[in-house]
Amino acid sequence: MKILDGLKQVQQLTPRKQRQFERFYSAQSRFRFLPVFADVSLLITLIGTLAHMMTLATQLGPANVPSGLFVYTTILSCLIVAHRFKAVRFRTPLIMYLVFLNMALFSYLAFIKTGGDLTPTIGLYFFISFLGIVTLSPRHTLIMIAINLAFLYAATWAAVPAADVATKLQEVLLNWLVLMCLVISPLLAVFFRRFVRNILALQFLLRDRNRMLSRTLRTLQVTEENLIQQQKHQALSHMAKGLLHEIMNPVNCSVQALQYAKDINEDPELGEAIDDAAAHQKRIADIVSDLIDFSVPHPEHAKELANLTGLINAATRFTKHKLRGIDLEIDVPETLTVPCYPSALTQVFVNLFLNAASALQSQLDRQPAIIHVSTTRDARTLDITLADNGCGIPEEEIRRLTDPFYSTSDTPENLGLGLSICQTILRHHGGTLSISSALGQWTRVTLALPLEADRVRT
Incomplete structure (x- = not known):
């Protein structure tokens, strides 16, 4: 030069x-x-x-x-x-x-x-x-x-x-x-x-x-991170497929044993417990099946028009034991329907409720613990917001929350897969999952779902 x-x-x-x-x-x-x-x-x-x-x-x-x-x-x-x-x-x-x-x-x-x-x-x-x-x-x-x-x-x-x-x-x-x-x-x-x-x-x-x-270097770094993310999702997909057969066989045996116990049972109270156990066994089967279904790029089955309040209520029933002492405020129209994969979207709500409940545990003795669910919509998109007044998340950790196997919890049983699976499910819905938070004050998770579906089963 x-x-x-x-x-x-x-x-x-x-x-x-x-x-x-x-x-x-x-x-x-x-x-x-x-x-x-x-x-x-x-x-x-x-x-x-x-x-x-x-x-x-x-x-x-x-x-x-x-x-x-x-x-x-x-x-x-x-x-x-x-x-x-x-x-x-x-x-x-x-x-x-x-x-x-x-x-x-x-x-x-x-x-x-x-x-x-x-x-x-x-x-x-x-x-x-x-x-x-x-x-x-x-x-x-x-x-x-x-x-x-x-x-x-x-x-x-x-x-x-x-x-x-x-x-x-x-x-x-x-x-x-x-x-x-x-x-x-x-x-x-x-x-x-x-x-x-x-x-x-x-x-x-x-x-x-x-x-x-x-700028090129930053783009390359972002591309590298995205490739790593894709590799993690592919690893998760292969793992889920391998686990399916290992988990489904004992689950099916358990369901058959419960059905047999129900057929020969004459005690009403015991029958209620058997029904509850059978429902949870079915939930396990649905979760594993959904994990495999949504690990592939394009689900083969069509979306369904599902009542959003019903999905949220189902998720609250599954997480009832974790929501004790927490005020759950659901500001969702009862007739609102959304094109989705119902079982998968229910799993998203379950994971989000569990995360919010975990963040609120330290607040139970100091202030009312609240989880607020609300919706906003326009002609093409439905935004579902779950907000809690828990401990919040540091800004530097928010970007990594949806990485597979990343968790802010030190408990050994927490594998750090919940939000990663939620993000995958939202991606196959054609939507997005975004997280914002103020440390020590609140956390807000927003699910953006498209209302126009190319294939909807009614």
Whole structure:
């Protein structure tokens, strides 16, 4: 990448990027380059002035150094101090105008006093020669050159007889040093402005490419996390398929044994217990079957229109033992139906109720423990929100809650599969599961389900 190719590369960018570069260049030149250039210029000017005063003091004696030179040096020192304040420092090239006017005034006063001798103005013309470097502006450089010519014209009229003004002006302006300084200053302004713009263009391009690389890296990290997540789900799918046959056989045997016990039982109370046990055995079978069904990308059976209140009530019955001491507020229309896989969606509610109950256990003795279920809907989506006023979840853990085998609980029996399965079930419904929380205050889980189903079994 060549130094002077920066602007060419910027010109190939979009108009919006080019405008961004112009803002970048304006800020960098104003707040970084020009103040530093001005500092260097002021330092060189002060050093040159002090060296000139020491030379005069050595040659003529300290008492013979012109008093005007002390006044000039004092003003220059004040300008250097003023340049440390932001109000002056970042209003370039204000300080250069002030230094130039101070130098021009005292140089041409000496010019007049010596009857048109060019020697007192040599320092001024050296200062003019690097104005283009300090201001990076051909316009401001030409303005100061014009002001200098006006000073020169007025000082010449005051220094020499009127008949000799034209000759004296010609002599000064054709002096090789003066001519070189007046010509080189705007040329340096053009060159250094372009040089600095190219350097800043390269910096802008590098920063832009670094941002693109950072975004690409973040995208790759997210993609890697998604691939890991998919691998976990695939592992979970294979595990569930392997467990199905191992679990279903003893479950079926248990169901048959319970059915036999029911057929020969004559005690009503025992019959009720057998029915309850049979219902739980059926629930186990349904959970395992649903886990296998929803581990595949596309379920083969159609969704059904199910009453949402009925699904929630079923889930509360299954989790009744965990909800003791908790106020369950269900704000759901009784006639609301949703296209879904009923058994799977019931399992989602069961898992969410269990999680909420676990979060509320530490709050039972301090404040009313509440789980609030509500719905909102529009033409296409039904949002089901389960909110609790439990212990909340740290922000850094929320993103990982739906990862398989990740759990915030230390209990050995908690495998960390509940929310991962819930997310999988919601994904096969064409919906989403989102979690928000305030640590120590509340947690809110929102299920977004589409209301338009391509296949619904009634």
